[in-house]
Amino acid sequence: xxxxxxxxxxxxxxxxxxxxxxxxxxxxxxxxxxxxxxxxxxxxxxxxxxxxxxxxxxxxxxxxxxxxxxxxxxxxxxxxxxxxxxxxxxxxxxxxxxxxxxxxxxxxxxxxxxxx
Numbered sequence: 001x002x003x004x005x006x007x008x009x010x011x012x013x014x015x016x017x018x019x020x021x022x023x024x025x026x027x028x029x030x031x032x033x034x035x036x037x038x039x040x041x042x043x044x045x046x047x048x049x050x051x052x053x054x055x056x057x058x059x060x061x062x063x064x065x066x067x068x069x070x071x072x073x074x075x076x077x078x079x080x081x082x083x084x085x086x087x088x089x090x091x092x093x094x095x096x097x098x099x100x101x102x103x104x105x106x107x108x109x110x111x112x113x114x115x116x
Contacts, residue, residue, distance in 0.1 A: 003055045007062030014070050030110050031072040032103070035060040037081045037095075040088035049089070073110045075102065 014031055023029030038056040041049040060076040067074035080102055081095040091099065 003058035011066045033067045033072045035063040035076045037078045042088045
């Protein structure tokens with residue numbers, strides 16, 4: 001599976017959500033699409049996730065394109081958080097806090113703006 005394939009799957013989910021009319025007043029919801037941080041699997045996990053490190057840099061680009069085509073807000077989380085070195089996949093509690101603050105700021109902006 002390529003980064004493009006992953007983004008096209010995400011695009012289908014975005015479009016399903018937009019057609020759902022589950023937003024305020026029965027309208028389409030506003031969507032904040034976030035590309036995930038780049039994994040760096042270690043130990044046995046590195047074998048399970050072969051090739052993942054090559055895919056993730058392109059993923060943010062494709063997610064941003066999906067967001068643009070579907071009039072969604074977009075953030076790339078990789079510059080602000082990294083996976084915990086313990087397994088290279090999951091976030092530490094500190095990274096979760098950073099990510100939560102980032103999402104909160106963007107959600108406020110998305111829901112306060114009429115541009116989306």
